[in-house]
Structures are given as C-alpha cells and as structure tokens.
Amino acid sequence: MNNPITKLFNVKYPIVQGGMVWVSGAKLAAAVSNSGGLGLIGAGSMKPDLLRTHIIKAQGLTNKPFGVNVPLLYPGAQEQIELALNLGVKIFFTSAGSPKKFTNFLKDKGATVVHVTSSPELAVKCADAGVDAIVAEGFEAGGHNGREEITTLTLIPQVRSAVKIPLIAAGGIASGSAIAAVLALGADGVQLGTRFLMTRESSAHDNFKKLALNALPHSTQMAMRSTVPVRLLSNQFALEIKQIENQYMGDELKTKLDEHLGKYRAMNGMLNGDVDQGELEVGQIVSLIKDIPSVEEVMKELVSDYQKTLSRLPVSL
CATH class of the missing domain: 3.20.20.70 (Aldolase class I)
Structure with missing residues (x-):
C-alpha cells in the first residue's frame, strides 16, 4: 500500500x-x-x-x-x-x-x-x-x-x-x-x-496468553475510571479493584486504590505470569483471538x- x-x-x-x-x-x-x-x-x-x-x-x-x-x-x-x-x-x-x-x-x-x-x-x-x-x-x-x-x-x-x-x-x-x-x-x-x-x-507470559485464549466477550472490564482508566482482563485482582470502587469515593477511594495497587502489579501479571493477582491489560477484541x-x-x-x-x-x- x-x-x-x-x-x-x-x-x-x-x-x-x-x-x-x-x-x-x-x-x-x-x-x-x-x-x-x-x-x-x-x-x-x-x-x-x-x-x-x-x-x-x-x-x-x-x-x-x-x-x-x-x-x-x-x-x-x-x-x-x-x-x-x-x-x-x-x-x-x-x-x-x-x-x-x-x-x-x-x-x-x-x-x-x-x-x-x-x-x-x-x-x-x-x-x-x-x-x-x-x-x-x-x-x-x-x-x-x-x-x-x-x-x-x-x-x-x-x-x-x-x-x-x-x-x-x-x-x-x-x-x-x-x-x-x-x-x-x-x-x-x-x-x-x-x-x-x-x-x-x-x-507476555504464557500464563497470561493462555488465560486470554479463553476470554469471552464480557471478559474485560474498565477499572479505575476515577483515577487512571484502564481496561483489564477479568481476574481476582480486577474483581478486588471493582469491590474497592463500589465501596469508597473521593480521596478515600484514591487512597485505597493506591494501597491495593502497590508496585509491580502489571509486571507480575503480564511479564511474570501471576494471572490471579496481576494487572492484565488487554483489549475487548481478545475474545476473537x-x-x-x-x-x-x-x-x-x-x-x-x-x-x-x-x-x-x-x-x-
């Protein structure tokens, strides 16, 4: 072209x-x-x-x-x-x-x-x-x-x-x-x-890729809309983030999110393969792959x- x-x-x-x-x-x-x-x-x-x-x-x-x-x-x-x-x-x-x-x-x-x-x-x-x-x-x-x-x-x-x-x-x-x-x-x-x-x-770690292979159309979710919006593959970490967002508001929400995120969530998930507690960033189209x-x-x-x-x-x- x-x-x-x-x-x-x-x-x-x-x-x-x-x-x-x-x-x-x-x-x-x-x-x-x-x-x-x-x-x-x-x-x-x-x-x-x-x-x-x-x-x-x-x-x-x-x-x-x-x-x-x-x-x-x-x-x-x-x-x-x-x-x-x-x-x-x-x-x-x-x-x-x-x-x-x-x-x-x-x-x-x-x-x-x-x-x-x-x-x-x-x-x-x-x-x-x-x-x-x-x-x-x-x-x-x-x-x-x-x-x-x-x-x-x-x-x-x-x-x-x-x-x-x-x-x-x-x-x-x-x-x-x-x-x-x-x-x-x-x-x-x-x-x-x-x-x-x-x-x-x-x-991306093989654990991450294998989990993504089984994704369904509803297997991703937006998280942290009030701070830095990010689309994640659903796992235990994403569920915990959702629970925090449902429970808190304002400055307290930001504090709780910062505490739960800590450090290296994305690295541990995407690079090291912790598919339960890692931050797995992926697009909605993943279910077609x-x-x-x-x-x-x-x-x-x-x-x-x-x-x-x-x-x-x-x-x-």
Missing part, C-alpha cells in the same frame, strides 16, 4: 504494533518491522539501562524502521527520549500527556512524532502542536484509556473531520476486515495491540483477510 502512513514510516503496510508495557520488547518490535509493519518498543515499563538494551537488540534484529512508545505520565520520560535519540531512534509515539511537551524538541532533532488521542478535541491540539500523525484510540482498547469513552467506530470519523494530518486508528482491531472498516471511516493506518500481544514474539502464531503469520493473515474483505464488498449499493 502507498498511503500517508507507509510513506511517513517507510514501511510496506500501514500497520503499527502498539507499544505495550511489559509486552513490547525488541523481539516483538523487530518481528513486526521485519514483516512489513512498524514495530514499537514499549518504553513505559523500562528504566534507561533496560531501554538501551532493547533498542540495541532491536537494531541487531532488523534493518527496518522501528520506534519507541513513551508514555509521558512517567517521570523518566525525558530521559527515555534523550536516550533513544542518542541511540539513533527517529520515530517516537507519545501518549498520556500533552502533545506540546516534547514535539518541538523531537522535531528539532529530526524525529517523526505521533501522539495518541482519545477525542477529536485532543486530536486538534495534537495537530496544533505539530505532530506528524495521530493515533485515535477507541474505548475498546486495552491498557490505559481515555476518559471520554468514545468507541472506535464513532471516534475515527470525528477525528478525521477535525484534522487533516495522517490518522492511525486503534482499539478493537485484530483482523483485516477491521482494518478495512476503519480505513473506510477515514483512517490512513491502524495500530494493533492485543493481536500482537498474542504472538510468540511478545514478552484463538491462537498464538508468529508475527509473520499474523501479518500475512491480516493482509489476506483485508484483501478478501475488499473483494466481498458490493461494487455499488
């Missing part, structure tokens, strides 16, 4: 792998890039030394473009960005913060900048800040979500109407038919998280399904 996203990143397909914490290391990012998409290293869970290791490893695994996803809510974001720049990274996806914070700095360094948005209003702010592209992420997505609770089907056309810069759709996309749908709504490309989480190259193939197999399936979808469309209505 020859469109604004493939041109922007110099990739074969307008398919981006989400930069998921504890899941998106060098192996996954390189595999996606080698298969024609754009791989992202998820820096949110990485201290500088670990991020350095993954960037250097990815550079050894692929000669294709790849990027780094940096959530701006973490205090080490600037150090991560400067480290990645010094190692030659030229593509940055930023999220969970103001697009103004680092865009000019990164652009001055010759980098390509993409910011994640959950509303048309924020999309306009991203465009005004000078980003090269936007990821518009619907409420179906896994992990941290926007407070607006706008679904992908309604978000993409609204963002497309609001801005003219390249647009990447995310949230609830795991098939070629879904890719065709969001492109028809005005997106130029897609970002997939959960589908790539469920591959052999992802860093019933295998754990290689990244290359996923990419081939996505492209084939996309082409079949187009061939099934009526020539006229």
